[in-house]
Amino acid sequence: MKSLWKNELNRMLGEKDFRITMVLGCGVAVWHFVQHVYHAEMFALEVPENVYVCWMGASAYRMQSYWYYMIFPLLAVLPYVGSWYEDYHSGYVKSVLLRCDRRSYFMVKGVVMFLSGGLGVTVPLLLNFLLTATRRPLLYPDPFIAIGPQSYCIGSELYYTHPMLYTLLYLMFDFVAGGLIAIGAMLLCTRVNYKFVALILPYGIFYLLNCLGTVLGTNIFAPNFFLIPGIGIENVCSLVMVTLFGALILLTYVRRGSVYEG
Amino acid sequence: MYLKLNHITKVIKGNVLLDGVDLELSGGRIYGLQGKNGSGKTLLLKAMCGLLIPSEGTVEVDGVVLGKEMDFPKDVGVLIENPGFIAGYTAFKNLKVLADIRKKISNEEILSILDEVGLGDCGKKKYRNFSLGMKQKLGIAAALMENPKLILLDEPTNALDEKSVRDLRSILERRREEGALIVVASHDKEELELLADQIFVIEKGKIIETRKQ
Secondary structure (H helix, E strand, C coil): CHHHHHHHHHHHHHCHHHHHHHHHHHHHHHHHHHHHHHCCCCCCCCCCCCHHHHCCCCCCCCHHHHHHHHCHHHHHHCCCHHHHHHHHHHCHHHHHHCCCCHHHHHHHHHHHHHHHHHHHHHHHHHHHHHHHHCCCCCCCCCCCCCCCCCCCCECHHHHHHCHHHHHHHHHHHHHHHHHHHHHHHHHHHCCCCCHHHHHHHHHHHHHHHHHHHHHHCCCCCCHHHHCCCCCCECCHHHHHHHHHHHHHHHHHHHHHHHCCCC | CEEEEEEEEEEECCEEEEEEEEEEEECCEEEEEECCCCCCHHHHHHHHHCCCCCCEEEEEECCEEECCCECCCCCEEEECCCCCCCCCCEHHHHHHHHHHHHCCCCHHHHHHHHHHHCCCCCCCCEHHHCCHHHHHHHHHHHHHCCCCCEEEEECCCCCCCHHHHHHHHHHHHHHHHCCCEEEEEECCHHHHHHHCCEEEEEECCEEEEEEEC
């Protein structure tokens, strides 16, 4: 069991796709930092900027932030889902499975997949936050400026009273969302005959939800907005949607894993 | 080592793929499963190792029922369909990753099985650059490397040249002498007759004939 964990973690971290995703995500994060923090005048505004309104997770107004959250599902699935697709379709899964048992294998694989998705989406955000913190003070956010969650958003009080805690909790929320998307794509791999379909489908769903949000004039169903810490969760419906999606994915995964036939 | 199949039936979407197969196999023998394409050979092998969950019936390995007390036999080596490995790894690294799960064999033993199947000189060549025959040999090496007591091979001579087939035959005969229970599935009657002590002919998921050599 220990060696199964070691093998899977080593494989995930050694994957070329994992490194490409990190370069892509961190590239956007550094680009955002350079353009909007490093080269921006800190006291150009009347109110001094702080890290919570300047970093990539502060809003969707800046191009890099908007695009980062648009490619969020790609960053979740690219690191490790491709290798699962190959393992599954080449029959490699069977070779590993027969050396342990269904429960251990699918638990280890699922957790590592979840980690890969979570890391893929949160490492660049964390990097951007830390980089921004080197140039901007960790002041409390000002409720009278336009950036930050509205007062009716879930957890907005926490944002203005304990912004660091709010940010960390939100990064965890994003981590979970990324992990669930990766496991969802992993399940898709067992149903499709082309790798790119499994990798692109979560992005397609994300984009459709974004369009739905635009048509309805609300961010409730648009994850590329409600996953942004600085925008926040406007309505409990978004949380219910994520919870139901997560439960459905995990239950399907457990069910499929327990009856997997090579 | 003994393997007992009690009335194994597999029905998928109304199609009966295995139809009440009863078999009793014991160690120190090579069994052949002969049948046309689609007759159910591979499914039966999968049922023997626990990869297939039967709709009816049970598989017992040394008295332990698969799917209840354990998912898969503890001491099994399997080559079913196309062997799959990690494309970016060498033959040694692929086997090492698999061997590390059970931690039963050393690096020297991995190198020795690679030598035995004729892959001793493939060095740093990555799996993605292997020929079909080399891939098949690596699949055989993975199945045999941990000296399993139960060996299940599906069309093991696919893509192998004559010398490699002869080598494989002698490896399997050696394993038989060491007490392993070996089941080889093939559509090739002559090949099975050269190798097996007993041959089961399977058709439409049913054992229709048993021949002793």
